[in-house]
Amino acid sequence: MLESVIPWLLAGFIAVLLAGMLRRIRLWRAGQPEKVDLVAGLMAMPRRYLVDLHHVVERDKVMSNTHVATAGGFVASMILIILVHGFGLDSTILAWALLATTAMMFVGATFVYRRRVNPPSRLSKGPWMRLPKSLLTFAATFFIVTLPAAGVLPEGFGSGVLAFILLAGIVAGLGEMLFGMGWAGPMKHAFAGALHLAFHRRSERFGGGRSTGLKLLDLDISKGQTLGVAKPADFKWNQLLGFDACVQCGRCEAMCPAFAAGQPLNPKKLIQDMVVGLAGGTDAKYAGSPYPGKDVGNATGSPVEVITEGLVSQETLWSCTTCRACVEECPMMIEHVDAIVDMRRFLTLEQGSTPGKGSETLQNLIATDNPNGNDPQARGWWAADQNIPLMSEKKEADVLFWVSDGAFDMRSQRILRSFVKILKAANVDFAFLGDEERDCGDVARRLGDDATFQSLAKRNIATLSQYKFKRIVTTDPHAFHCLKNEYPDLMEDSGLLKNGWEVLHHTRLINELVAEGKIQLDALTSAGTVTYHDPCYLGRYNGEYDAPRDVLKAMGIELAEMERSGFRSRCCGGGGAAPITDIPGERRIADMRMDDIRETGADLVAVGCQQCTAMLEGVVEPRPEVQDIAEIVAAQLVEIEQPSESIAKEVA
Amino acid sequence: MMLHSKLSSNPAKNYTVATLVSVGKHPKSGRPRRSDQDSKALELALNMDNRSVHVIHAGDSSDPLRQSVLREYLGMGLERIDVTRQNANSDAVPALVERLKMLQADVVLTGSRAESGEGSGMVPYLIAQALGWPMVPAAVEVTAAGDGEFEILQALPRGQRRLLKVRAPFVASVDSAAAESRQTAWASGQRGQLQEMAIGSNPDEVMSQVTVEPARKRPKRIASAKKAKTAADRFKAATAKSASKGGAILVKESAEEKAQVIYDLLVSQGVINKKK
Numbered sequence: 001m002l003e004s005v006i007p008w009l010l011a012g013f014i015a016v017l018l019a020g021m022l023r024r025i026r027l028w029r030a031g032q033p034e035k036v037d038l039v040a041g042l043m044a045m046p047r048r049y050l051v052d053l054h055h056v057v058e059r060d061k062v063m064s065n066t067h068v069a070t071a072g073g074f075v076a077s078m079i080l081i082i083l084v085h086g087f088g089l090d091s092t093i094l095a096w097a098l099l100a101t102t103a104m105m106f107v108g109a110t111f112v113y114r115r116r117v118n119p120p121s122r123l124s125k126g127p128w129m130r131l132p133k134s135l136l137t138f139a140a141t142f143f144i145v146t147l148p149a150a151g152v153l154p155e156g157f158g159s160g161v162l163a164f165i166l167l168a169g170i171v172a173g174l175g176e177m178l179f180g181m182g183w184a185g186p187m188k189h190a191f192a193g194a195l196h197l198a199f200h201r202r203s204e205r206f207g208g209g210r211s212t213g214l215k216l217l218d219l220d221i222s223k224g225q226t227l228g229v230a231k232p233a234d235f236k237w238n239q240l241l242g243f244d245a246c247v248q249c250g251r252c253e254a255m256c257p258a259f260a261a262g263q264p265l266n267p268k269k270l271i272q273d274m275v276v277g278l279a280g281g282t283d284a285k286y287a288g289s290p291y292p293g294k295d296v297g298n299a300t301g302s303p304v305e306v307i308t309e310g311l312v313s314q315e316t317l318w319s320c321t322t323c324r325a326c327v328e329e330c331p332m333m334i335e336h337v338d339a340i341v342d343m344r345r346f347l348t349l350e351q352g353s354t355p356g357k358g359s360e361t362l363q364n365l366i367a368t369d370n371p372n373g374n375d376p377q378a379r380g381w382w383a384a385d386q387n388i389p390l391m392s393e394k395k396e397a398d399v400l401f402w403v404s405d406g407a408f409d410m411r412s413q414r415i416l417r418s419f420v421k422i423l424k425a426a427n428v429d430f431a432f433l434g435d436e437e438r439d440c441g442d443v444a445r446r447l448g449d450d451a452t453f454q455s456l457a458k459r460n461i462a463t464l465s466q467y468k469f470k471r472i473v474t475t476d477p478h479a480f481h482c483l484k485n486e487y488p489d490l491m492e493d494s495g496l497l498k499n500g501w502e503v504l505h506h507t508r509l510i511n512e513l514v515a516e517g518k519i520q521l522d523a524l525t526s527a528g529t530v531t532y533h534d535p536c537y538l539g540r541y542n543g544e545y546d547a548p549r550d551v552l553k554a555m556g557i558e559l560a561e562m563e564r565s566g567f568r569s570r571c572c573g574g575g576g577a578a579p580i581t582d583i584p585g586e587r588r589i590a591d592m593r594m595d596d597i598r599e600t601g602a603d604l605v606a607v608g609c610q611q612c613t614a615m616l617e618g619v620v621e622p623r624p625e626v627q628d629i630a631e632i633v634a635a636q637l638v639e640i641e642q643p644s645e646s647i648a649k650e651v652a
Numbered sequence: 653m654m655l656h657s658k659l660s661s662n663p664a665k666n667y668t669v670a671t672l673v674s675v676g677k678h679p680k681s682g683r684p685r686r687s688d689q690d691s692k693a694l695e696l697a698l699n700m701d702n703r704s705v706h707v708i709h710a711g712d713s714s715d716p717l718r719q720s721v722l723r724e725y726l727g728m729g730l731e732r733i734d735v736t737r738q739n740a741n742s743d744a745v746p747a748l749v750e751r752l753k754m755l756q757a758d759v760v761l762t763g764s765r766a767e768s769g770e771g772s773g774m775v776p777y778l779i780a781q782a783l784g785w786p787m788v789p790a791a792v793e794v795t796a797a798g799d800g801e802f803e804i805l806q807a808l809p810r811g812q813r814r815l816l817k818v819r820a821p822f823v824a825s826v827d828s829a830a831a832e833s834r835q836t837a838w839a840s841g842q843r844g845q846l847q848e849m850a851i852g853s854n855p856d857e858v859m860s861q862v863t864v865e866p867a868r869k870r871p872k873r874i875a876s877a878k879k880a881k882t883a884a885d886r887f888k889a890a891t892a893k894s895a896s897k898g899g900a901i902l903v904k905e906s907a908e909e910k911a912q913v914i915y916d917l918l919v920s921q922g923v924i925n926k927k928k
Contacts, residue, residue: 227839352727352837359835367678367685375680451838 002145002163006085009170013178020182021191024244027278030303031237034201041198044206048197052206057331066111070135071190073105074177081142084149095149102143109135122250124268126287131176131186138173141166184279192244193332199238205333212324212541213485214341217450228345228448232277233303239339243274245332248288252326252336257571257593258319258578262586264291265319267326267336273312274339277301291316292585307343317343318355319583322446322576323536328567344448354447356582362449369438369456371580374408380434382413386420389431391467399423399430399509400469402483404476404610405439411617412475412610418634419475419506425637426518428509430473436463442478445486446577457482457490465494471502473509475630477537477609478575480505484542505538507548507608507629514554520638523556527632528603530557531624533593533616534569535609548608548629555636560600570596572615579615594619606632667796667820669697670706670757672748672775673733675721676767682866684717686724689763691833693826694728696794697761698834703796708751710736710744710851719846727841728834736851743856745775749782750851758820759794759802760785764827770859771867773825780823788818790827 058064080098083089113132119125145166147153181187197206204211217227229235252267253259259266269283269291276283280302290296294313301311308314317340326336348354354362364373380390382403391400401423406412423430438460441453464472474480484503491497513519524530532552538544545566552559564570573579573589594616597605602624607613609628616626671694676687697705713719713735722733736747752760760780765773780787793805797817804816807827818824880886902910918924 221839221842348835348837349839350837352729352835352840354835362835363685367683368681373678373680377681449838 002166003085003088005167006145006170007088009174010082010086013174017178017182020179020184024182024184024188024192027303028237028240028244030233030278031235031240032233034236034238036199036201036238038199041200041203044203045194045198048200048206049194052208053197053331053333056329056333062111063115066108066115069104069108070112071108073101073103073108073139074135076101077105077139077142078177084146085142090149092149092151095146095151098146099143099150102139102146106136106139106143109139120250120254121289122254122268124248124250124286124288126285127186128248128287134173134176134180137169138177141169141173145170186247189245189247189332192241193247196238196242196245196332196334199241200333201236201238201242201335201338210543212481213489214445215338216454216489217345219451219454226346227349227450228347229339229342230306230346230350231304232274232301232307234346235274235278235339235342239335239342240274240278242332242334243271243278243339246271246275246334247332248272249331250288251329251331253289255325255329255568255570257321257323257325257573257589258583258585259289259292260587260592261573261589262292263319263583264293264313264315264585266291269296270312270316270340271334271336273299273301273307277305277307277311278303308347312343314347314353314355315583317347318581319578319585320576321536321571321573321578321589323571324540325536325568325571328540341446341448344446345450346448348448349451354449354581357580358447358577361577361580362444362447362452365439365441365444365449365452365456369459370405370408371439371443372405372408376438377435379403379407379437380432382407382416383420383432383434386417388420390434391431391469392434392436394431395466396468397429397431398470399428400464400467400472401430401432402440402472402474402476402479402503403432403437404474404479406476406610407437409610409614411614415475415610415613415628415630418628419630421634422510422513422519422630422637425639426513428513428518431469433463438463440476440479440482441486442482443577443580445482446575447580453486454490457487461487461491461494461496465496471504471509473504473506475506475608475610475628477505477535477542478611481537481541505542505544505547505608507538507551508544510629510633511547511550511554514551519633521555521633522636522638524632524636525556527557529560529601530604530606531560531562531597531600531602532565532606533562533572533597533612534565535607535612536569536571536575538608539569540567548606551629551633552606555632557606560602562596562600564596572609572612574611574615588619590615590619594623597624604632667703667758668706668755669700669703669759669761670708670752670755671697672760672762672779673707673709673722673725674763674766674768675709675711675718679767684721685767686721686833686836687763687767688833689765689826689828689830691725691728692828692830693761693763694725695833696791696826696830697759698729699831700794700796703759705730706755706757707733708736708748708755709733710747710751711738712740712742713737713846713848722846723841723844724836725841726844726846727836727838729837729840730844732845732847734849735846736849739853739855741856741859742853743859745778745782746854747851748775749779751849752779752783758800760821760823761791761794762823762825764789764825769864776823776825783821783823786818786822788816788822788824790829791824792827792830794824 057067077098080094080101084094084098109132112135116129116132148155176185177187181191202211248268250268256267266289268288272286273283283299284297286296299311301307320340322337324337361371364371368374369376403416406416438456441456445453472483480503488497488501532548534545570593571589572593604625604627606629607626613626613628673690673694674687676685678685694707707725707730709722713722726733736751738744738747762776765771777787788804790807791804792807795803797803800820802818802820804818804824806814806816807829808814880889902913919926
């Protein structure tokens with residue numbers, strides 16, 4: 001009797017699933033067009049899922065195995081169920097295979113269940129607490145139902161009361177797995193996640209690549225477009241799809257420095273609010289941690305309503321330091337930072353409501369090409385006693401030293417001078433732009449003002465293209481990131497790209513100089529315990545984790561690594577223009593980072609970024625000393641006897 | 653007067669505020685920018701209730717850099733700016749007066765002093781004179797009080813304020829102490845209109861005879877160095893502000909007498925009421 005009902009149930013649930021999927025696809029299509037190679041994406045999807053995504057999930061070994069067993073078991077079971085119970089294929093082998101897959105799924109589901117017994121705060125509750133029970137029901141029911149087909153139990157087993165219990169199990173299981181997948185249950189993540197991987201906006205991220213530069217904003221308003229994202233429908237369609245892929249695991253929340261500081265941002269909640277926005281409704285059903293200091297249940301939105309008028313508060317968007325810890329951690333490879341900057345663009349370019357010192361900073365950038373309104377003709381003053389060749393006179397050099405706005409800041413100038421000392425000691429042929437340099441546009445861009453970013457970038461590119469150089473080197477990871485990853489979008493006709501656009505962080509160049517024997521370093525023995533803070537824009541944005549460590553190693557330093565280092569480094573609080581917008585929280589991010597540093601017992605923290613230096617030195621003493629790697633290296637330089645010709649040059 | 657009747661028929665409603673804006677100059681870079689005081693005047697106008705705001709610029713707006721500055725004013729939330737194009741080195745006052753007469757404005761707000769050009773601070777006075785209107789300097793707040801009257805909060809030295817009641821029409825120049833202007837939104841600045849008006853240029857005879865160079869801060873005159881034992885003392889003597897006048901030093905007096913003096917002071921300053 002049961003055997004005759006199952007095919008109809010299957011057909012019914014599959015039909016409902018398809019209807020739900022079509023509705024969901026229609027919701028995504030409300031977004032803006034974005035060119036994606038659909039076929040290539042779908043072809044690449046299995047690999048992206050099995051390899052790239054698995055790499056991220058595998059950071060939690062238990063959960064990774066759990067997911068492999070449960071998801072793998074489910075997908076295989078579903079195919080076999082359709083064959084065995086749907087089409088009634090009379091094959092003992094298939095039936096046994098189905099027994100095996102449902103058993104595997106059951107084992108996986110018990111681990112899911114176990115994790116939910118005492119779930120960490122980062123996990124969402126609500127329907128997600130129901131999911132392990134549904135998984136167990138699904139696996140157990142189909143295991144039992146398949147026993148007769150495998151010949152373990154006699155045909156016709158399962159009648160009377162047992163049949164009704166099994167029937168209830170089948171309905172409950174299929175309901176969660178198929179109905180829920182199409183109609184926004186927890187299983188939605190499987191369907192949306194698979195398509196999100198296929199149509200990801202940054203396909204370069206798969207296969208071990210990196211894609212971190214913000215996308216260029218089209219500033220053309222002649223056709224009446226609004227700039228930036230005002231409403232959920234202003235996102236690209238595949239961004240909306242990406243929001244739907246979220247599994248609410250809260251790994252982003254656990255890593256977010258703003259959340260930990262009690263600022264009103266929780267990346268997970270933000271993505272869920274975007275889902276509320278794209279589907280319409282309220283956040284009343286959200287069962288995870290709120291934005292710190294804000295109650296859940298008051299947010300409402302729809303695809304055509306302005307996000308900051310009821311769905312997400314502006315402070316939430318401005319709390320982000322753009323450190324990319326959430327993006328790095330997300331097992332679904334969702335792009336939180338892109339979404340936040342897209343919404344900031346609307347607030348700044350259309351509404352003029354950048355908080356804190358944002359407005360002043362942008363005005364300064366427009367009128368003086370630097371964020372603090374300093375005289376642009378004073379940019380080169382820090383180097384008055386340094387005797388560095390100017391590019392405008394020299395025209396050609398191996399290395400162009402990009403100074404960045406540290407030129408105006410006395411603390412940063414110590415880093416710059418140290419680096420110049422190293423370059424000179426190594427006899428590097430270098431020059432700088434002096435007053436011709438402008439702010440790279442990083443701050444303007446993170447504040448959402450892409451117009452000012454593009455204006456600064458274009459003028460910088462025009463300046464750079466007048467000169468001949470092999471590489472650019474900078475001590476500022478923010479400038480490094482902009483020049484390396486964001487300028488190429490604007491450089492098509494500059495001719496610079498043709499010659500190969502190589503931008504280096506100073507730690508990479510110093511590491512090279514050490515390796516080539518151009519400089520020799522004394523061992524640093526007096527510093528005590530040393531740890532290293534990975535700047536976000538050097539590490540997560542550009543994957544430069546090794547060069548700074550190698551340089552420190554060359555001085556005989558054995559690092560006492562922090563628990564959160566490398567790709568899990570915690571932000572200093574200085575990125576994303578956060579010190580400018582200055583959204584209040586319960587703690588300061590820099591203080592939390594300094595606590596991380598103190599935990600290692602470090603006496604000295606080595607840094608590779610002037611912004612991080614400023615943030616960490618802003619922590620009240622007593623605290624470990626903060627020094628840029630350039631400063632540490634400059635103090636350990638061993639004088640090498642110069643070849644006679646260069647001495648002759650200096651005398652002349 | 654016609655303006656008058658318009659106002660009294662509908663008290664405190666639908667009056668016209670004309671704001672004059674100029675292209676400023678950044679003090680450090682010397683580049684064109686939104687003039688600080690002019691944008692504060694515009695901010696003040698935009699914050700008034702039930703008004704229609706007309707923004708007027710007279711000047712040489714052919715230069716794209718100067719146009720982009722006007723777009724920064726537009727980005728404060730304006731739909732358009734009236735631009736009466738003038739040749740370089742022309743006197744903007746006659747053109748502005750002509751435009752204001754056409755507009756029949758009730759209130760004219762300006763900055764106190766231009767950031768470039770002559771920068772004499774005379775424009776609001778000359779306009780008021782030409783129109784025959786009163787001129788109120790150093791306004792920090794303007795609110796309509798009904799019946800064609802406006803309350804103007806005027807900034808005085810040392811943070812003091814004075815509330816004036818003025819009957820429209822009038823000209824007021826806005827002090828640097830007024831509220832900071834709002835942020836300019838780039839996109840709405842691009843959408844706004846720069847509406848050109850044809851009003852003839854009047855050559856500025858003064859400007860044609862002078863050369864303009866950037867003003868430099870004069871070194872502050874310091875008191876002649878006094879004889880002192882250390883450099884720190886000399887520095888102190890040279891830079892210290894003169895001691896405040898008035899007041900009394902009570903040392904030997906009894907506690908009651910000291911308390912009485914403090915009490916009298918608090919009463920005279922209106923901090924507490926005298927006990928009856």
